[in-house]
Amino acid sequence: MLIPLLFLAAGVIIGGWYGVAYWIYTMQHVYTDDARIKGAMVSISPEVSGLVRKVHVDEGSFVSKAMVLVEIDQEDYLGQLAQAEASLEGVRTQLLEAQRDLELQVLRNEGEVA
Structure with a gap:
């Protein structure tokens, strides 16, 4: 016992x-694991996706509307822009050829009718 x-x-x-x-x-x-403070927290997201080149703020920093938070690498977008401009130029060329073909066809049809 x-x-x-x-x-x-x-x-x-x-x-x-x-x-x-x-x-x-x-x-x-x-x-501080369970500390709480009053503050407005909002979710943010970029307008475009890409690799972040530079971050201008730290975690917990105060930010305002239209403030640049990060810079995104532009190389991908500049390449896509050049590709889109080249594609646009090709489509414009096709449009001009189609307009000429249409004018030629109209002239041929007028010649057959007359």
């Missing part, structure tokens, strides 16, 4: 010692 009481007493003493040590530790250290 004495041995179980000794184990119980030892457990209470050890548990109490750890509890007091933990309480003293928490009184001397600040935890």
Whole structure:
């Protein structure tokens, strides 16, 4: 009967010692994991996707409307723009050829009718 009481007493003493040590530790250290502050948090997303070249703000910084937050690498977009301009020029050439073909066909039809 004495041995179980000794184990119980030892457990209470050890548990109490750890509890007091933990309480003293928490009184001397600040935890911010669950800290809350009032503030407006909004989600942001870029208008275009791409590789970020430079970040102008730090996490938690105050930002305002129309403020540049990051710079996105333009090389992909400049390449796509050049490709689109070349494609546009090709379509314009096709349009001119189609208009000439139409005019030629109209003249042929007028010649057949007359």
